[in-house]
Amino acid sequence: MLLLLLLLFPLLLLLPLAVLWRQQAQGPGPSWLASLQHRVACGALCWAAAWQQWRLEQSTLHAGQRQQQALRWCLKGAQGPHSPLRGSTDMTTFRNHLPLTKASQAPEEESGEQLLPPTSKQQHGEASLQATLLGLAALNQAYPAALAPGSTACVTPASPWPHPLPWPWHALSQGSSPGAKDPGALLLEALRSPGLQALEARTAVELLDVFSGLEADGEELAEAIAAGNPGAPLPTRATELREALEQGPRGLALRLWPKLQVVVTLDAGGQGEAVAALEALWCQGLAFFSPAYAASGGVVGLNLWPEQPAGLYLLPPGAPLIELLPVQEGGQEEAATTILLAEAQEGQEYELVLTDQASLTRCRLGDVVQVAGAYNQCPVVRFICRLGQSLNVRGEDIGEDMFSEVLGRAVGQWPGAKLLDHVCVESSILDSSGGSAPHYEVFVALRGLRNLSEENRDKLDRCLQEASPGYKALRFRGSVGPARVHLVGPGAFRALREALAASPSAPFPPAMPRVLRHRHLAQLLQRRVVS
Structure with missing residues (x-):
């Protein structure tokens, strides 16, 4: 980084000239100095990007060594005389003494705080x-x-x-x-x-x-x-x-x-x-x-290919330390051993695990990725879903990706409708079962449709049964009631995002939730239902 600063130092000398010009310039249109400033910026970008690209190449070519350095950096804060990790930088010891924790979805309590993953500014x-x-x-x-x-x-x-x-x-x-x-x-x-x-x-x-x-x-x-x-x-x-x-x-x-x-x-x-x-x-x-791609308030994936289909990100091997937890069949809670980036297998799905120096917590982020390829020794991934965004009123466990796909299929059967936004709420959050079986409350924002007929509402439940045999069995037995769909008016989801951003525990940038766990947020949308 010092070398980069030395290379950029002559360019930085132009700053006083640029400031002076801004104070004295008169009249519209770009001047020669504005053009010069832009050329300086482009030149500085080329140098800085080339330096960062070289660093990225070196770290991804030696991903194992780079992650070992990241581990040593994380453990610097745990080298006290009574620390179980004192003097150790062994990955096995690290895993044994620091069990996995979850970024919890806080229960419905107005005063509850959401436990966020650790971050390092x-x-x-x-x-x-x-x-x-x-x-x-x-x-x-x-x-x-x-x-x-x-x-x-x-x-x-x-x-x-x-x-x-x-x-x-x-x-x-x-x-x-x-x-x-x-x-x-x-x-x-x-x-x-x-x-x-x-x-x-x-x-x-x-x-x-x-x-x-x-x-x-x-x-x-x-x-x-x-x-x-x-x-x-x-x-x-x-x-x-x-x-x-x-x-x-x-x-x-x-x-x-x-x-x-x-x-x-x-x-x-x-x-x-x-x-x-x-x-x-x-x-x-x-x-x-x-x-x-940002998660937990920090960057976890880099996009180096703007000309490629959207959604491909490189997981870099530097600090904070990223581990990959294989996603178990059927969503079992029994967690397998985590692996490092160089061990990722193409086509497999993993949950991201993040560790940093601030709290020394191995936190499961809930973000699930699928490996689409490799960049040197590091995986190129596609983010699939977030485990904390699943629906589960009777053990059916319908994930964010499945529900979004099913909802899109149902809306495609509503003439003239285009889905803009949606969230789901389990009926227990709103106390809306009224003695009936638990069910999903679904709030949607649409374009091209002002009212929802009962026939349209029923199509979502039928699509859910087609996509999930477990949900279909529960519906057949009457253990789960039909999903209820509500159309909200313009501005409803903007108000929801403003309420989310106002929370002191909100990450930056805020990820858009698809399942609401707090009653006051669900009621905010409930008050804006138009059909």
Whole structure:
């Protein structure tokens, strides 16, 4: 890292010139100094990304050694005179003395705290910086125009890039005013720039909220653009916005920004449904790129291939220490022995286990991955589901991936409907059984359908029985009642995400839950049911 800083030091000397120019520059349009600053940023990115790529190559070529170093780093905090691990860096001893724990789903208690996996700001910061630099370099290679001055806008207060971009790299993202926090102001600023090449949002579910809000507040936004609030009046652009909105949601992004190529969001769990809705409607025809997969508030997977199908991530071998726990057939709780990254087998499914120095806890994250390939000695994986997001009222154990697939199949049988969002609640959480058998309460947000008929509601339960023999048997015996489906109004899921983000134990970025365990969150949606 010292070598990198020495190489970048001459470039950093241009900072005072850039500041001076910003104070004295007059008139619209880019100047020679702005172009120079952008070239400096691109050059710095090339050097920094090349350094990070070399480090990644070395660590993935020697994954076993790198993970042993990560283990020694984790154990530094446990070298006290009475520690059972004192003086030991043996993996077997480490596993024997530190049993696996779970990131618990807290029971329904208004005062309950969710036990989150351990995190390390320092090491997660290093992984985040690596993910950001390598992700920017990969994006620049796949879509060079996306990093041109003024070609990118972020429409959410937080960026999809895991690490904030310091000078000189912040020049690569000039589409938004630094420090802007109001989502409406960010969207308005993006709408004033018809030449955007890349659109950014922290997560796909937040971008879904942005486009939903754009349709609801379109006329108000058009009036602000026409009146020049803020900036110069742009009546022609306001007319373009109105005309684009009149044609409906399908392909709206490309009508607003004809040069748009790619949408950048951060994958954080529970985002697949939102990505599918965006691709089918507002962002139809655009590529999606996630620079990393974030879990428990930190980066656990790197995406080096923006041109490949979405959802492939490299698990890096550095700190914090990542182990892989084979997923047992039938979901048995008897856990097998964990393995290290170099031992992963293609096609197999594993749960991620994370250990860091802060608490020295081997925590099962609940995130399940399937190995799709290898990068040197490290696995390239696809995230499948989260174990904590399964439904289980009578031992049937329907996982997040199965339920999402079944719900999508059922909604496909509802004429004109497009699924935007959903969550499930076990009836005991809402006390909604009323003397009947326990069942699922399903809350959905839809596009193209305003009312749910009883026939449509029944299709979900039939699809569940077709997909799960265990659920079908329980339904036949009457041990489980039919799933109840509720349509919620616009803004319901945005309110849910705001409530989730307000929790002091919420991870950053927040993963979207598909099964709610807290009554007050379920009741928030229950109050917004329209059909």
